[in-house]
Amino acid sequence: MGDGIKTRAVVLGGSLAGLFAARVLSDAYDEVLVVDRDLLAGVQEPRRGCPQGKHINGLLTGGQRAIEQMYPGITEELFADGVPKGDLGGTVRWYMLGKRLQQQTADMLCVGASRPKLEYHVRERTQALPNVRLVEQTDILGLEATPDRSRITGVRVQRQGQDVEVLDADLVVDATGRGSRTPVWLEELGYPPVPEDRxxxxxxxxxxxxxxxxxxxxxxxxxxxxxxxxxxxxxxxxxxxxxxxxxxxxxxxxxxxxxxxxxxxxxxxxxxxxxxxxxxxxxxxxxxxxxxxxxTTMRRRYEDMPRFPQGLLVTGDAVTCFNPVYAGGMTVAAKSALVIRDHLHTGAAPRPLEYFRDLARTVIDPQWEMTNTVDLSFPGVEGKRTFKVRLAQAMAKRTIIAATRDGKVTAAYMRAAGQVERPETLQRPAMLLRILLQSLRGPKTLPPRGVVRRQRQTV
The missing domain is CATH 3.30.9.10 (D-Amino Acid Oxidase, subunit A, domain 2)
Structure with missing residues (x-):
């Protein structure tokens, strides 16, 4: 890490991806600073810097388990704060292809927290760490690098009403979301453009x-x-x-x-x-x-860069923005932090390209391929419909048809969609046979569950 006695990591962005990164970095660095232009401490409402905080942000089970690894006991804290819970296959009622799926418990815990509520609890746990400090209401201006531009050494910031200053850092982690300036900063430092898929x-x-x-x-x-x-x-x-x-x-x-x-x-x-x-x-x-x-969906393929400066990582939506209706963003951010943690285990600063390749292989690729397959099922969405994509679409349709008849198929499908198991698990021989046999019978129409009227209280 750094040459001084104390080491410092600086996280750009105080949303969930930044907080998750700060949590794992706190185990490896003497000091972790989280820089954001918003007021963060104590906020329980949607923030200006997180406009999606006003909307549903589904937390998949894979994400819940990753968050629990980083913050043991936080799930029960949420429940104690009035957050409801359920099971992704058993107590979530799914309608797909216009048909209701059979419900069956899948051991897939659902945490029904709003985005601001979840962010508040994660932030409280993060800022309680003795070596983490929030640098609030501060604009992020750019990166500082060594003269040969091979290593990032800090970040230029400006606190409201104050002069520009440089926060020295042994590691900078960009968690500023879709609008990340890292691709621009890299080109200014002489690096090639970051490959992107949109x-x-x-x-x-x-x-x-x-x-x-x-x-x-x-x-x-x-x-x-x-x-x-x-x-x-x-x-x-x-x-x-x-x-x-x-x-x-x-x-x-x-x-x-x-x-x-x-x-x-x-x-x-x-x-x-x-x-x-x-x-x-x-x-x-x-x-x-x-x-x-x-x-548009967006993926920045940092793993394909021929070279990349030391001392800089990127995480969360700053790497990949999936179609948000699949609810994968928070889960990918949490899993990405665990990948960062895995690259800190030696006590040395992580090697960026090794991190990006590991991130792509273990976290991003499965979710990107699954959501891309669904997106391309809509004829008006432009993109290459390769044989692999068409085969995956046909398999997905058969799986959904089978799930209208068989709760075990629903549970297996939800374990893949919830990022607990990889999509390939649906192709295991026993499950594949189950899907094919049930889907040949065609979709089953289940009647609506109905609505129970509540008795109005009279004074």
Missing amino acids: KKIGLGYVTQYYRLNSDPYQGDLSINVVAHPGLPRGCIFAKTEGDRVEMTTYGILGDHPPTDQAGLYAWIDSLGIPEYTEALRDAEPLTEPVAFRFP
């Missing part, structure tokens, strides 16, 4: 919070409708803390939900899910509908 999906979604006067769940945690080529609209309708329901509905390729209340309700009706329509009939809106646009 795919236009034209996603738009709208979120609103409610308090319900009925119970559409009947023991379930969430009712999720997944968009498909026949109806490229979807919705997540989930319980969250504070006896609230969080609803995010979406459409792709420019077909976006409206933000006026009547129009939004009509959009929800178009999904054809009676539970939604009945639950919203007399629901109490707690917020105004809020829109978000996500035009």
